Each structure stands twice: as structure tokens, then as C-alpha cells.
Amino acid sequence: MRKQKPVAESFVRMTELVLPNDTNTLNNLMGGRMMHLMDIAAAISAQRHSNRIVVTASVDNVSFREGIKLGNVVTLEAQVTRSFSSSMEVHINVWSEDIPSGTKVKSNEAFFTFVAVDQSGRPIDVPEAVPHSEEEVRLYDGALRRRQLRLVLAGRMKPQEATELKALFEME
Template identity: 90%
Template sequence: MLRKQKPVQDSFVRMTELVLPNDTNTLNNLMGGRMMHLMDVCAAISAQRHSNRIVVTASVDNVSFREGIKLGSVVTLESQVTRSFSSSMEVHINVWAEDIPSGTKIKSNEAFLTFVAVDQSGRPIDVPDAVPSTEEEIALYEGALRRRQLRLVLGGRMNPHEATELKALFELE
């Protein structure tokens, strides 16, 4: 049976937040936990748009904080599903920090999050196939299986010898 298909651009989300005093640490920078919360919310909305289901966060890949985001900055998060599997979806997110008075904007974070669609009882449920259309969407889609296998191996949920997409990375001639 063919699964329903859905364009990845239908899952696009852009969220904008102002960094307020309650969001900052003692150095007046956005707290890392607050940033991760915003990233999780934005990416979850993308996964919900793609699946039309309740979603739960399954994993977050390597969130690195490049520079502190100062009090008063505007934070813009953009996310989109890159690929879906049976019940899971990989979501790519970019985060920018903008200092409006100075006119500067920097990319502060980038990550991949995985969500699982669940039914009302909390059991995983099938999601539509993600269909990429732009060059960037296609590149992210093509790398998603490799990233998924790496997550599963590192999480102890897949035997490294079964990770077909990873073998080429580690085989020496």
C-alpha cells in the first residue's frame, strides 16, 4: 500500500521571538535551555504540519551555541521536515539572531530533531512520505537516512553492521 505523500515545504515554520530579561542568564545572554525550548517548539510544529498528528520529540542532534544571543535581540527560527520514515520525521532547523539597532544578523544555531507521530493512545502511527522539490530540500532528504542510521547506532537501537548508509564512511580500501 502506498503511503500518502506531502511536499516538505508544507511543513515550513518561521517563528520570531524577542529576547527578554526573563530569558537571559547573568551575562544577559539567552539561556541555552530557553533556546532549546524554542527550537523544540518550532520543529514540533513542522512535524505536526507534515503528519497532521500529535508528535513527540525522539532525539535532538548536536546543538552547538556559536555565539551568545544578547538581551533585546530578535531570534528567528525556521524549520522544515527533511524526510519521513514509517512514523518518524527528521526536522532541520536554523536559528538566527538579529540586533536590529546595529543591523546585524548572525546564524546562531542549526540542528536536526526527530519526532514520532502518535495516536491518541501514544502509539506510533504512520506519516506521509516527505517529497522534496528544491536542491537544498533534495540534499537534506538524501542525507537523512545516513543521519537516521547514525542516531540509531549511537542510541543502541541498531547494530553498526546493519547501518548500510554508514558502511561507506568507515570502509577503507
């Protein structure tokens, strides 16, 4: 039996100030810089859960809902939602805050997948993620569907093997 660990122990909050070097010609945070920050926050979360070196395996759809302006404060929150044998899904929310105006908006959300590896780079087992809060349980419950969808889209699983996805595509 795998060791168990509450998902709350993987929680990460990271805050950054958007500086001129981070922006494009419209004075918005560059998308690549945002993804860089998201990858760091998610990796720290996965490391906290696994107590191992982790590598990014995949990034789900990253939507840029709201532009993040020069001078805004960006807050990223990441937490493992579920773990499998050596992989972990991490959910990330990103907020943009304009402190002088007192406004804060959610600008991004995504799921990243990480694999824990040993010193030689080989996958290694990670603790089972145990959800407690309602939101943790909701994200945990959807993680297997998201994982199977990722594997099907990557060509690493046949659609007919994706047991959690069948209900989405079967017509009566």
C-alpha cells in the first residue's frame, strides 16, 4: 500500500509583481512568462507532495481570460488534486490584482501533470493524494477523467480503454 498524504500539504501560493521586462508591447504580462510562473508554482506543489524531483509531463488548456497589466500583482495558487503511481495532477489558479484600484480578477486556470523521478531520471512512486474539503474532493473525482483524456489525446491510450470517458461519448 502506498503512503498517503493530504492534498492540502501540497498547497503553494506565489506572488509576483509585473515589471517592464515581463510585458509585451501592450504592457500586458507575456503569455510565456505567465506559463513559466505557473510551471514553477505547480512544480513546487508536486515536489511538496512527492518529496522528490519532478518533471513537467503535460499542461492542459491554458486560457488567458484577462490581460495582466504592468504594475499588477500576480498571485498563483497550486495544489495537487490527485496522484497516480508516479504522476501527479496539479491545479493552478492565477489572479491579477491592481492594488491602487482595489480590484482583483481571476485571469488563468490550468492543470499541469508532473512525474516524480529518482536521481537517474526514472519515474518513482509517489504518495496517494487524500482530499478532505469539498473542493478537493470535486477536483480529485474529475482527475481520472482528465488523465484518461490526456492519454487518449497523446495517443498513449486507446479511446475504448478510457473507461471514465465512455459516459461522455455514449449515446442512448
